[in-house]
Amino acid sequence: MKIHEYQARELFTKYKIPVNTGRVCYTVEEVAETFDEFNQLVVIKAQVHVGGRGKAGGVKLAATREKAIEAGRNILGMEIKGIKVEKVLVARAADIEKEYYVGLINDRNSKSVVLMVSKEGGVEIEEVAKNTPELIHKFVIDPQLGLQPYQAREAAFKLFDDIKQVRQAADIMVKLYQLYVDTDSTLAEVNPMVLTPDKQVLAIDGKMNFDDNALYRQKEIEEMREVDEDEMKEIEAKSKGFSYVKLDGNIGCMVNGAGLAMATMDMINLYGGEPANFLDIGGSSNPQKVIEAMNLLVSDKNVKAVMINIFGGITRCDDVAKGLIEAMSQIETDVPVVVRLTGTNEVEGREILKGSKFYPAETMSEAARKAIELTQKVHAD
């Protein structure tokens, strides 16, 4: 789960991590009021869940009330990578002497939380990691001890020489780690963390992601969730026990298991088609689940054919086939459906599907080819 920058800054403030003052604004009037209150150079930043805000014109400096209003008017309502900006953060622009990067992530390889720091702040850290990995310093944190002060100092000494600044930066790191573990975060970045001309270390921009698996015990974090339309569909699907991700193609996919679902999309692509979605309906394939999944798929108007790919393991293919036929009798749609059943009792399963509305297929590649063919037929009609 992602949150906005202004929300991350609220959490920073809660953990006494120093930030430049700012306020979230939903209207141009609020932007003007906030400018009046701060009465100094402000930065106005679009609050959206995508990167590249600056490049898209979603970040502006304003020295006067008129400029602030103009920036607010331009940014509020603009679209960044297809997402409409509904709010902006208006913050006191800090004087910046130098920018740094501080981040925490769950590292798959060390199976620990890793602290990363770099003097290359304010830029995309992924670019730094790719081009000059030696400029990023990493520290593996023992989960039982947490980030120790000496480790934080060691990291801070990579950024600063003056012990006063080292102590300020180390303090930010220790607090950020505490916030990170307390909230079941999977990513916490301060980018940039800045040094001001009066030698204060401040967090200017923050980013935090959280572990979806832990939201059951992070009610406060879950309440911060804001979703766009596509995400709404994904969350709705999740409540039914599905994993769903919308894509841009025209072949709807219904698969049991995430790996097989990905492989199914790849197979459609391999034979020249375009998958409309990722959909893992999970272990069992009872009729009710299939009905709900079909309704989800055909609600996407791009879908011209559906490919169902089920591996019958513990649930035998003959039972799956009976379930599919029962489900289909309750769905009204003209979208053609290719079914590929494999696994336990697959021959019996395919036998049951014969003479039904389904287009049966024996292998994944046959099913993919058939589904692609059917979308072309629809186009021709």
Added chain:
Amino acid sequence: MSILIDNNTKLIVQGITGRDGSFHAQRMKEHGTKVVGGVSPGKGGSQVGDIPVFNTVKEAVKETGANTSVIFVPAPFAQDAMLEAADAGLELVITITEGVPTNDVINSLPVLTKNGTNMIGPNCPGLISPGKSMIGIMPPNIFSEGNVGLISRSGTLTYEVVNHLTKNGLGQTTCIGIGGDPVAGLYFIDLLERFEKDPETKAIVVIGEIGGDAEERAAQFIKDHVTKPVVAFIAGQTAPPGKRMGHAGAIISSGAGTAEEKIAAFEAAGVAVAKEPSEIPGLIKARL
């Protein structure tokens, strides 16, 4: 031979009185696994089928001589179950439970390591050494005894591949589903090492997917340490960046963890990469 589990594996089921635990405990037993007991706090003294239930893992180990445990408890209780298994001195713990918070895994793994306990999972289908023992939720009838070792981040995609192997006369020594979470127990390298040492395993199949760089690391390890032929398949070539594809660990983050990078790494290490699962048996046979 096989790796990790065989005829000597004596299994207890943590969470045996739950719906999934009781169903799979009895199913594993029917298929020949030595399921010697189960654990469910407060249900000690009862039975699930003819499997005795104990209150604690320690008690179960003491009474049955179990060396392995499988965990079916709900996600909020998985950390507690993993730690209890480690404290009871079990050699191997398989955590089937899906949706375990990553923090709980990060916090538990050092304790398991300290106790000499290996873990597979969480969020995994388990493992099987055909003809000897099966632990977890895999469908045993598609597997067959033979000489191919298999390691996979997926469940049903594994079955798809195994189905092709078995139908083409390629049986398996051991097949392991390592799970779809970003932080997990035994992983590609740990298991490649064991397969390389296992005299009965003649070829290895690795099934990876988008997210992380474990496949790239595995490719390097294969190049340096594995003499047996390895065939790989990577799922998620069409996955969009920044989206979780079902598995918590299957996500392309900021351009890293793509299928292309993984395929390139395997090919550079001399590993044959299948374009689709049905190609795998042919690629193995060509290399045996």
